[in-house]
Amino acid sequence: MTVAAGPASSDWRGEARATLALSLPIVFTNLSQMALALTETALLGHLGTEALAASMLAVSLYFALLAPGFGLALAAAPLQAQVRGAGRLPGGAGRGWVRRMRRATRAAFWAAGLALLPCWAVLWESAAVLRALGQDAALADLAQEYARAAMFGIPAFCGFIVLRGFLAAMERPAAAMWVSFAAVALNLPLAWALIFPAGLGVFGAGLAIALANTGMLVVTLVLIRRDRVFRRFRLLGRVWRPEVVRMREVLAVGLPIAASMLLEIGVFSAAALVMGWFGAAAVAAHAIAIQTASATFMVPMGIGQAATARVGLAAGAGDAEGAARAGWVAIALGAGFMAGMAVLLVTMSPGIAWLFLDRGDVHAAEVAALGAALLVVAGFFQLGDGIQVVAAGALRGLKDTRIPMMFAALGYWGIGLPFGLLVAHAGGLGPQGIWVGLGTGLAIVAGLMLRRWRIISRRASA
Template sequence: MPASPDWRTEARATLVLSLPIVFTNLSQMALALTETALLGHLGTEALAGGMLAVSLYFALLAPGLGLAFAAAPLQAQVRGAGRLVGGAGRGWVRGMRRATRSALWAVGAALLPSWLLLWQTEAVLRALGQDPVLAALAQAYARAAMFGMPGFCAFVVLRGFLAAMERPAGAMWISLAAVMLNLPIAWALIFPMGLGVAGAGLALSLANWGMVIATLVLIRRDRVFRRFRLLGRAWRPQPARMREVFVVGLPIAAAMLLEIGVFSAAALAMGWFGAAAVAAHAIAIQTASATFMVPMGIGQAATARVGLAAGALDAAGAARAGWVAIGLGATFMAAMAVMLVTMSPVIAWAFLNPADATAAEVAALGATLLVVAGFFQLGDGIQVVTAGALRGLKDTRVPMLFAALGYWGIGLPFGLLVAHVGGLGPMGVWVGLGVGLAIVAALMLRRWRTVSRRGLG
């Protein structure tokens, strides 16, 4: 049956909104990819140490990032409610400002404990049984990269504002510019200036702060955005609004911590198999993360589209927006699954210096892990888009429980079991990750079907 005009219109609107967000996400991922490639050419130990640092960095970024993501549904529903009353009055303008400002305050509070832990990266990793040399390299990266965490989270909050206003292209161009500048800066810091892994972390911090400063300048110079005065009286936190950010955002943060944490735990588990296994894991996880940025962007667009409809009390429109986004995400990830399975050796060697003595071993294992990653692409895409649609309805607690069950209750234990007892080694860990993602995707789809049928009442 051909799609109805409403469904076709929604698909076009979702694509128009999601494409700039997707390119923004890909640009963010390109920062990590380029630095991974540069560290790979520095040597296997540098790549492995950087991977351990990045794993811990993103796990500890999750609390702040989850609260930053909470701004998007709040901003979208405020704007949707403004549409419902024809945009009359300045109430919804104040609401957008308060949602943005409160999210920034909440992010700042959440990142302080993360900073304390990241400063002690070497001690944390050695306590977890990691190689002392790799742990020391990881600390050099983490201590330089941690200062960019507030900038990255602030950029996500401001990007949510632009998405709610249905004008996300500015954030895309800023992210692309950051990638273009980051590559030569990271190269200069790592190689000619001799900072090594610390140079990569410093380049990431500079890129994150550059993006948030550029976004603030964009908002300040735009005639429409300027009237929101997003940072007006920013020194005055609003406890009631911050509580709403925490209510919506803490389950998002917990779900992200569970998902990011399981991949971080997988990186640590790889450390038990040696530096080559960690380096191969770095190749596979960075590639899979790059493809993941597209459905993640579609999911962020779904948060805005569903939130706008929900704020306007349009239950049918909210359901339609969610299902369209899920279909788009699933289609893309099915294509990525084919690519990863058929091109895994080529992708693996792109990260490595052929002159390195361990490059052949890392490439072979990396190609194997990429094939495994190909088989869980579809589940990964479905779960992240569906989570985005649920966030548009401020439904965040149940998805958090699904993440706990799928990733930690089933996926990781199963992966460790088949890796060690089943004799699959590093590949077994990735098999467990795929199982966990498939379970979470199935549970998320069932939840969306139930919630979207229930309506907004």
């Protein structure tokens, strides 16, 4: 995308303050979304090993199938940010931006909703899918109970993501954060009541997450409707009318985002399956490392989502220098945080691993040792992981998503996983080798994303 050069919107320090103010509520929203899943994991662990294993199978399939709708919902953010940025232009150039914002939001609702229809069909028959993937029949049937309940909350979740993009574009993301916090607080007693006293078990856990997602959408809509500034947008006005032209733009931006998400989710899912070749201890150690890395990843991911809004706002306003500055500031913030996390994981890996384990378990020492080793490897790729996700967010602000998708395919599947398998087996590194491969792939993607941002941000200023 070419953006006409314009006056800088703020200095570097001001941009850092604005990015932090926007990203912190988004980061906490991401962490609260993760907390919903962790809450149910803890409850189902008390229900029994089979219930916990079945829910993990269902959740893995759930998130893989969520990717198309989620990616298209995320595509709303750069479109909304650029529309608002254009609304800041003086004179007639900025007119009609409220209507364009409504149309962009409506198009994202439609695109995400249509993408979810085939996903629903697969989740409804998830037992057959899981059996075809070689999973135990009893666990597959139990996983289907969770999936059939949880799937009804997916449209609401994607709708919430679209509205979160709107709030970020309007630089008012705190509402989404408080709604997410409330959902976590209410999900714990609701899930407990449905799983245990109501006797719904795994189905109750899926129903609780569906109700939590639905509640987040409804409450966010109510808050937007009651806000004096936001109600004029009438975001649900004529929502039954598909915005065909805008929907094409959502698809053009969002489908590569969805594909990138599938590539990343898929490579870590494949790594989990490969870990099974090395035994149960390797799988448990991998779970420790991946959960820890996922938690630290939520912060740069939130910064990247803020970067999408900040870059999009500047680009829409024709401020090329401001767009470039917003991207570089966000990348620096993400890299700085992940550098700190790298030191923490490398130096504190044994203690972190034991947080996930019962010291009375006969296999705990073996799992802790391997988990600590994997956390050290994860520590070394924290910086690359942070840079790639923030750079991808900045590129989305300029609607650049296709080339980053290709980078993900090359880094994760073309290099990362094959190299991991090579050093795990031929190199004799075992489970650590898989993570060395994943880290290498992430580092390559980070380098490519950084180079892409440097080129495209300069091109935009030309």
